Amino acid sequence: MPLLSVENLRTSYTSRGHTLHAVDGVSLEIGENETVGLVGESGCGKSTLGKTIVRLLRPSEGVIRLNDQDISQLGERSLRAVRRTVQMVFQDPFGSLNPRQRVGTILDTPLWVHGVKDAKARRRRILEIIGKISLPEAALQRYPHEFSGGQRQRIGIARALVLRPKLVVCDEPVSALDLSIQAQILNLLVDLKKDFGLAYLFISHDLSVVRYFADRVLVMYLGRVVESADHATLWRNPRHPYTRALLASIPSATLGRKPAAVLSGEAGQGIPERGCRFRARCPVAVKQCETDDPALRKLPDGSAVACHLA
């Protein structure tokens, strides 16, 4: 039984009577101790999917099963128990910490809220986690603005882990950070995964980071998962034309391998009513792509792809 299983999830935003399905029928599974990477361009629904899984958003359809319990429509009170198991790390290390709370308070609050009423026990847990993220005990007395971006991201990670969750949704955890700091945070996440037996849903627009960090990768395009494969298969044998284009556009720090701008156009031009959502930009689209919307098909090697031609 997987830790998390999502079936046919749909999350919609409505504004002025117009409804947009930002996540439009996504199914996925995350096993214990597994890192699943979720990549896609801005507006593809990857952050919405992450927020729906931690239930910061309520899905309009579908099932989110966590340890076999459906949490998709739970109310705030029942969700509290769920949040002990699922936590989130946010992209912006500046906006996601309360500037008026000391780090000690930021780390203490989740424990208090989740019923660790013994002050000594809370203190012990906080000291343990602050050691894991390599900050000194004195940091607990300081305010977020006294730390650098990388240190603040560590504090955000500590806040997510202080409850010892099983699954952490990381929404672009390193994209706001400089290269030398990115490496520090990625190494830290790897260590924490080993120490605490964590599973991650790692959301990023940066394929090279996902390539490094994920066991299995999901590629999203306009609200749908278009390809799912384990990391080695995805890089060796990408099947969806969109995945191939994404891979080709990474500028590699190896000389003489120019990235190719295979795709024309941009994703922001709206979702077509019929047919494949990617066909307007697809270099290999055929007649069938205009009329039939391809479903995500399972392949013999365990991957899945949503393309008529793959």
Added chain:
Amino acid sequence: MILAQRPHPVLEVLDLRIGFPQGTAVHGITFAIEQGTTMALVGESGCGKSLTAFSILRLLPPTASILGGQVVFNGQDLATVSSRELRRIRGKGISIILQEPMTSLNPVLTIGAQIHEIIRRHERLSRRKAKSRAIELLDLVGISEPHRRYDQFPHHFSGGMRQRVMIAIAVACNPQLLIADEPTTALDVTIQAQVMELLARLRQQLSMAMLLITHDLGAVAQWADRVAVMYAGRIVEQASVNEFFAGAKHPYSQGLLNSSVGDGAHYTNRRLTEIKGSIASAAGATGCSFAPRCPAAVAACHGAQPALETFGPGTISDTWSVACSQLRFQKDRRDAVAVG
């Protein structure tokens, strides 16, 4: 004789220093860009790379000022030239593309009006000719239906398309030098490749030189000819792209290269190399500003700031140069090991 053979640099920056009331941000940097080549300025946020780029056109924020040094363009020092002369150069001799395509266009003017403005400012063209030139430019940067697009406003355009419009404005008067400050950072990966390819094509077609400001080493490897690495307001290494990627010498450059997630690396088979600490640790230090984070630092590194030294014939701006006092020592030791 060597002077005669060497193409004349389009831009020479000599010992440029930029400061804020709180302190100095750029501590005397020197580089040159030769005709038709791309120079990349790389470094982390706060290293002074964007300040350097802005200072070339004197577009510094109001509190910042040029404390010393020269910015020589066509024999003129832009740091001291009159504002009137500077206006003639901006957009005509040197153009700039900014990072944010969302905020760098005027939202209440049509795209056409904004391209038209720069053409009419610098060229003696009638309104009608200027309009047809603007439409040509939209076509050149790959915007379909340029006639219709000419009368539209920036909000009708997506991020990638706006960046194309910015590029059209920048190249409207065939500048000799194009400064691109993180031109693709705000864009999606597939769009990044499109925009960089467009810039490379235009650079060739219009034989421009380019100063590319970026934090992305991948972009440097693919699109630049020379690279200068900045750290805490100083250039710590300068080399041709081939030399740099074959074997960067400065410990900071090596750290940057090793901390990026390279081809084929996976967390199960390779741990990333970290650069300890953060750039903030450079503040107020007396010695080498990278010493507090440097894995190779010795006591001497905390004493004096190392100068950029050349490793080969030529000047700082056309050969491989590195600012690290340990380098000679390391090189000797490597040779000794090789012999032993």
